[in-house]
Amino acid sequence: EEQVVESGGGLVQPGGSLRLSCAASGFSVSTYWMHWVRQAPGKGLVWVSRINKNGRTTDYADSVRGRFTISRDSAKNTLILEMNSLRVEDTAVYFCAKDFVGPYDQWGQGTLVTVSS
Amino acid sequence: QSVLPQPPSASGTPGQRVSISCSGSSSNVGRDYVSWYQQLPGAAPKLLIYNTNQRPSGVPDRFSGSKSGSSASLAISGLRSDDEADYYCVVWDNSLSGYVFGTGTKVTVL
Numbered sequence: 001e002e003q004v005v006e007s008g009g010g011l012v013q014p015g016g017s018l019r020l021s022c023a024a025s026g027f028s029v030s031t032y033w034m035h036w037v038r039q040a041p042g043k044g045l046v047w048v049s050r051i052n053k054n055g056r057t058t059d060y061a062d063s064v065r066g067r068f069t070i071s072r073d074s075a076k077n078t079l080i081l082e083m084n085s086l087r088v089e090d091t092a093v094y095f096c097a098k099d100f101v102g103p104y105d106q107w108g109q110g111t112l113v114t115v116s117s
Numbered sequence: 118q119s120v121l122p123q124p125p126s127a128s129g130t131p132g133q134r135v136s137i138s139c140s141g142s143s144s145n146v147g148r149d150y151v152s153w154y155q156q157l158p159g160a161a162p163k164l165l166i167y168n169t170n171q172r173p174s175g176v177p178d179r180f181s182g183s184k185s186g187s188s189a190s191l192a193i194s195g196l197r198s199d200d201e202a203d204y205y206c207v208v209w210d211n212s213l214s215g216y217v218f219g220t221g222t223k224v225t226v227l
Contacts, residue, residue, distance in 0.1 A: 035216075037162075044120070044205065044218060044219075044220055044221040045154070045156070045162060045205050045207070045218045045221070046218060047207070047215060047216035047217070047218060050216075059214055059215055060215070061213075061215050062213065062215070095161060095162070100216075101150075101152040101164070101167050101207060101216075102167060103167060103171070103173050103174070104173075105164040105167070105173065107161040107162060107163075108161065109160075109161055110161060
């Protein structure tokens with residue numbers, strides 16, 4: 001069974017850093033585009049970033065470009081999101097998604113990131 | 118990051134048909150495939166429609182998607198109580214080089 005499980009969320013002060021992981025099972029993260037999507041408490045969905053199958057192409061939302069970095073660890077079959085210079089407005093549940101908007105779309109349950117002093 | 122306007126709410130009685138609109142522009146809805154997600158409270162989003170009008174395996178044909186120009190729509194026919202959820206459209210925006218979601222529509226079954 002294919003599954004993705006996010007981890008690494010928590011409480012961090014403004015300006016701090018956090019590293020999110022998305023462990024995949026039942027498939028290889030190298031065979032699909034992989035994405036991060038976030039949702040602030042009580043708010044709508046916002047696309048954050050994506051990485052292509054070979055890891056050489058990445059895209060970011062304007063709101064996180066230059067602060068967040070998406071990558072993969074193929075040996076651990078894991079998607080990663082490095083988040084720096086965090087802001088209060090980055091507070092959200094972060095979801096990892098395989099094949100976003102595709103027929104084999106699969107999401108995790110999300111990990112909560114809270115940026116607060 | 119811009120968002121695509123959707124009506125904040127829609128409602129109907131069991132068995133009725135409900136339609137949700139998603140307004141875009143020539144840089145997104147007007148030029149690319151639209152997808153639709155359903156999100157139940159406290160759950161991860163679930164894909165209902167991809168490539169504007171295609172349903173993934175397991176999604177009932179009560180859900181259908183369409184597009185005309187820069188506006189897309191999701192229709193739910195034979196409304197059921199378990200259709201109560203938030204619904205979001207999403208599409209690639211060529212000007213932003215990123216995906217943009219709709220503002221979301223809360224569907225209530227009366």
